[in-house]
Amino acid sequence: xxxxxxxxxxxxxxxxxxxxxxxxxxxxxxxxxxxxxxxxxxxxxxxxxxxxxxxxxxxxxxxxxxxxxxxxxxxxxxxxxxxxxxxxxxxxxxxxxxxxxxxxxxxxxxxxxxxxxxxxxxxxxxxxxxxxxxxxxxxxxxxxxxxxxxxxxxxxxxxxxxxxxxxxxxxxxxxxxxxxxxxxxxxxxxxxxxxxxxxxxxxxxxxxxxxxxxxxxxxxxxxxxxxxxxxxxxxxxxxxxxxxxxxxxxxxxxxxxxxxxxxxxxxxxxxxxxxxxxxxxxxxxxxxxxxxxxxxxxxxxxxxxxxxxxxxxxxxxxxxxxxxxxxxxxxxxxxxxxxxxxxxxxxxxxxxxxxxx
Amino acid sequence: xxxxxxxxxxxxxxxxxxxxxxxxxxxxxxxxxxxxxxxxxxxxxxxxxxxxxxxxxxxxxxxxxxxxxxxxxxxxxxxxxxxxxxxxxxxxxxxxxxxxxxxxxxxxxxxxxxxxxxxxxxxxxxxxxxxxxxxxxxxxxxxxxxxxxxxxxxxxxxxxxxxxxxxxxxxxxxxxxxxxxxxxxxxxxxxxxxxxxxxxxxxxxxxxxxxxxxxxxxxxxxxxxxxxxxxxxxxxxxxxxxxxxxxxxxxxxxxxxxxxxxxxxxxxxxxxxxxxxxxxxxxxxxxxxxxxxxxxxxxxxxxxxxxxxxxxxxxxxxxxxxxxxxxxxxxxxxxxxxxxx
Numbered sequence: 001x002x003x004x005x006x007x008x009x010x011x012x013x014x015x016x017x018x019x020x021x022x023x024x025x026x027x028x029x030x031x032x033x034x035x036x037x038x039x040x041x042x043x044x045x046x047x048x049x050x051x052x053x054x055x056x057x058x059x060x061x062x063x064x065x066x067x068x069x070x071x072x073x074x075x076x077x078x079x080x081x082x083x084x085x086x087x088x089x090x091x092x093x094x095x096x097x098x099x100x101x102x103x104x105x106x107x108x109x110x111x112x113x114x115x116x117x118x119x120x121x122x123x124x125x126x127x128x129x130x131x132x133x134x135x136x137x138x139x140x141x142x143x144x145x146x147x148x149x150x151x152x153x154x155x156x157x158x159x160x161x162x163x164x165x166x167x168x169x170x171x172x173x174x175x176x177x178x179x180x181x182x183x184x185x186x187x188x189x190x191x192x193x194x195x196x197x198x199x200x201x202x203x204x205x206x207x208x209x210x211x212x213x214x215x216x217x218x219x220x221x222x223x224x225x226x227x228x229x230x231x232x233x234x235x236x237x238x239x240x241x242x243x244x245x246x247x248x249x250x251x252x253x254x255x256x257x258x259x260x261x262x263x264x265x266x267x268x269x270x271x272x273x274x275x276x277x278x279x280x281x282x283x284x285x286x287x288x289x290x291x292x293x294x295x296x297x298x299x300x301x302x303x304x305x306x307x308x309x310x311x312x313x314x315x316x317x318x319x320x321x322x323x324x325x326x327x328x329x330x331x332x333x334x335x336x337x338x339x340x341x342x343x344x345x346x347x348x349x350x351x352x353x354x355x356x357x
Numbered sequence: 358x359x360x361x362x363x364x365x366x367x368x369x370x371x372x373x374x375x376x377x378x379x380x381x382x383x384x385x386x387x388x389x390x391x392x393x394x395x396x397x398x399x400x401x402x403x404x405x406x407x408x409x410x411x412x413x414x415x416x417x418x419x420x421x422x423x424x425x426x427x428x429x430x431x432x433x434x435x436x437x438x439x440x441x442x443x444x445x446x447x448x449x450x451x452x453x454x455x456x457x458x459x460x461x462x463x464x465x466x467x468x469x470x471x472x473x474x475x476x477x478x479x480x481x482x483x484x485x486x487x488x489x490x491x492x493x494x495x496x497x498x499x500x501x502x503x504x505x506x507x508x509x510x511x512x513x514x515x516x517x518x519x520x521x522x523x524x525x526x527x528x529x530x531x532x533x534x535x536x537x538x539x540x541x542x543x544x545x546x547x548x549x550x551x552x553x554x555x556x557x558x559x560x561x562x563x564x565x566x567x568x569x570x571x572x573x574x575x576x577x578x579x580x581x582x583x584x585x586x587x588x589x590x591x592x593x594x595x596x597x598x599x600x601x602x603x604x605x606x607x608x609x610x611x612x613x614x615x616x617x618x619x620x621x622x623x624x625x626x627x628x629x630x631x632x633x634x635x636x637x638x639x640x641x642x643x644x645x646x647x648x649x650x651x652x653x654x655x656x657x658x659x660x661x662x663x664x665x666x667x668x669x670x671x672x673x674x675x676x677x678x679x680x681x682x683x684x685x686x687x688x689x690x691x692x693x694x695x696x697x698x
Contacts, residue, residue: 087446120479128445129478133469139435140470143442150398150424151447169462173435180430335476336515338483338538341567341614 009214013222016229019282021290029233033297039080039228040292041306043072043285046096048310049105050259052318053095053112057263061322063114066093067259070226073284074190074253076100077231078158081239085155087148089128089141093190093257094160101127105313106320113321116331126155135168137161138187142178145185145248156184156242158235164195166212167203175250179216182247186238189250190225192257197270210252218248225253226284256282329355372558380550382524382557383413383489386531387451389561391421394449397535400427401436401453401489410455411491411550433459437466437488444484444540445474451535457492457544458501464509471540472515487534487541493585493635494682495548497675504672505584505636510542511613511645517541518612519566522587524555526610529564537566546585569616571623575605578629578692581620581646583609586633586683593688602692612642620646621653628659629695633683638666660698663691 016027031039050069056062068075075096082088088101095108102125111118111130119129128144131137141159148155165171166189178185189209193200206212213220219238223230231253238249256279260267267276292298333348334340340348377385391397399414399421405428408415418426429436433454440450454460460467467488475483494503510518519534519541521527527545534541572587573594580590587608594604607623609616624630630650632643647662665683673681 089442116477116479119477120481129474129482131470133465136438136465136469139438139466140442140445142435143439144446145442146439147443147446147448157442170434170438170465173430173432174438177430177432177435177439181427331479335478335480337475337517337614342617343614 009211011208011211011214011220011222013210013224014230014234015224015227016233017227017287017291019287021287021294023229023291027229027233029229029236031229031232033295035080036288036292037297039076040285040288040298041309042079042100043076043096043228043288044306045310045313046072046075046099047285048307048314049095049099049108049317052314053109054259054263056109056318061113062109063112064262064264065112066262068093068096070258070279070283071190071192071255072096073228073288074188074225074231074255077228078160078188078235081232081235082158083155083239085126085153086239087126087128087144087155087157089137089144089157089159090130091134091137091161091165092130092132093162093192094130097160098127101125103127104320105317106324109317109321110324115324115327117324117327135161135165135170138165138171138174141185141187142174142181142183145178145183145242146181148184149182153184154243156186156239158186158188158239160188160190162195163189163191163193163200163209164198164203166209175212175216175218175248178248179218182245184242185248186235186242187248187250188235189252191252191254193254194257194261194267194271196261196265199271208252210250213250216250218250220250220252222252222254225255226282226287228284228288255284258283328357330357372560372562374556374558376554377524377528377557378551378554379521379524379527379545380411380413382528383531383545384415384417385557386528386535387414388417388420390532390535391417391425393561396447397449397451398425398427398443399451399453400429400440402429402431402455404428404453409453411547413489413545413550414453433461433463434466437463437471440486440488441466441470441474441484444486445482449485449535451487451489454488454490456502456504457490457506458504460490460506467510467516467540467542468513472513475539476515483538484540485538487531487537487543489531489543489545491547491550492544493546493548494672494678495585497678500674503678505634505667507544507612508636508641511642515540517566517614518544519610520544520546520583520612521610522546522549522584522608524557526564526570526608528557529562530566530610532561533563533566536563541566544584548585549588552588564610567611567614567616569619570608570610571605571619572608573604573606575603575627577603577627578631578695579605579607579623579627580631580633580688580692581607581609582633583612584635586635589683589685590633590688592685593692596685596689597692602696604692617649621650624650625654625657628657630662631665631688631691631695632662633665633688635667635682637669638664639669641666660695663695665691
């Protein structure tokens with residue numbers, strides 16, 4: 001008997017907006033000028049938030065901060081494709097999308113400044129707290145997607161994570177279970193090509209991360225992650241499918257981490273400046289601005305206004321952060337369980353005796 | 358006086374009872390709660406069509422369907438990780454890890470997420486979930502099927518740890534665990550899953566989490582134990598009674614939060630304590646109990662607190678498991694040692 005071909009897979013990539021700001025009109029999603037200007041404003045605000053955090057960290061007013069610079073198109077594109085009831089499950093380089101999904105900016109700052117209240121989101125904000133153990137959040141995204149499906153909610157769990165996290169066993173288990181259960185899940189890999197110092201080719205021998213979807217029996221697609229329109233389009237399509245019972249999708253959004261891994265990292269130890277400079281030329285914010293300007297939707301005056309508005313907004317968030325009263329020392333005990341057990345009451349009393357309430 | 362082996366519902370409890378094993382009592386707790394609360398779901402490996410490898414979920418899929426009794430892929434981390442996602446969004450998952458020896462891949466989800474969510478969100482996001490897992494030795498299985506890893510979870514704040522030793526407590530404690538607003542690790546003593554039957558109320562009831570049970574009153578020494586070892590302690594108490602030694606048997610039932618009050622009151626009365634557990638002796642929970650008794654009752658003690666526990670070795674394969682497991686005679690020897698100190 002001859003060997004036969006039993007499986008043949010193709011992985012697609014979508015690009016709509018090129019680095020010069022020119023779009024493929026046929027593929028352009030249905031977004032009007034106001035909406036696109038709004039998306040651009042959101043991206044400018046994300047960058048301002050990021051840059052301010054780096055300054056605050058250098059001044060000792062912020063803890064370790066993982067910059068999102070360069071990844072704004074993914075975060076804005078996914079957020080704008082989502083709907084009200086959808087859940088967001090971030091890893092830890094997702095400040096931008098968390099903001100757009102309703103987490104107040106000063107709480108994002110508070111979390112990274114070392115305050116648990118930064119993960120205590122307002123009622124109704126459907127966002128999980130930051131997930132630090134790499135890749136663990138993929139599993140939650142499958143669980144939330146299954147929960148939404150079982151309870152008949154027409155909503156989707158959108159999970160984000162980095163390229164490094166695809167090497168974790170949890171990524172495999174999450175994708176596999178999402179495929180089996182056809183959960184209401186969309187998984188977005190922010191492939192910024194570096195996991196601290198390890199480049200993608202040292203994470204995997206696979207040519208793309210999107211192709212991993214084939215092994216789980218779910219759709220997978222690669223998208224230019226610095227192309228806001230492509231990110232929006234593929235996410236919208238995946239969300240529509242999941243929302244209507246069509247099951248999960250894996251999206252690989254290829255971007256670049258323009259900053260260090262965190263403020264505790266120095267990326268010049270392991271990568272070439274030339275590579276960074278090249279990617280700076282593909283900056284997702286500049287790209288969208290070029291598009292807006294070419295269409296006559298944006299001018300220098302609007303740019304100045306927007307930058308000033310973003311700065312003012314950031315200053316408000318910093319003021320709100322710094323106006324937060326300190327936590328009560330008892331707070332490290334009070335939220336361990338629904339009711340305070342006697343041994344914790346005793347330990348709480350020890351701390352209060354030491355430092356006062 | 359009631360003992361672990363024949364404990365029955367309160368005499369004034371109007372509920373009819375039936376004789377059940379621990380495995381049946383566990384199943385009934387899940388069935389009653391699923392009946393009462395549509396947000397309760399069961400998930401794990403082989404829990405559906407097969408009814409669980411120990412039959413602890415037998416019949417649930419026929420009654421509640423495959424959307425509420427979910428056979429999962431063979432993926433422990435996913436079972437717990439998905440449960441975190443489900444519990445955070447309005448469901449009450451009861452997850453099964455088939456054997457405690459297989460819990461390692463799920464520890465990241467248990468200790469990295471389940472135990473921390475309430476605290477790290479300052480109470481905004483809570484996880485009402487139960488993680489059931491058979492533990493302990495005595496059934497001559499292959500490797501990795503006999504472990505007692507409670508210490509790992511007891512030194513990791515944020516997760517309640519509950520261990521029944523009899524059918525009545527198994528049903529009442531599991532019901533309480535499913536209704537609890539926080540993650541509960543529910544360790545089931547597989548060696549006695551079907552070793553005996555006891556009267557169990559047919560309807561729902563709870564046994565409170567965090568309350569130990571004085572199973573057998575005595576004056577000379579307190580045996581402190583949990584899970585399958587409680588029965589071995591009763592055997593030792595009977596043996597010692599023939600030597601006119603009056604042994605109090607304390608079944609902790611919950612290891613976190615520990616019912617210190619009941620435990621310390623008992624040891625204060627007897628002046629002697631022996632802790633019995635299957636987990637390895639060094640750095641085990643027995644050490645914590647001995648330290649607590651020392652801190653609170655040093656001057657009331659007639660002898661040092663002794664530990665009868667597993668040895669600090671890898672749990673032996675089937676042919677040697679008898680060498681490892683604490684038995685009646687080892688416990689009796691420790692009791693005599695405390696009496697002759």
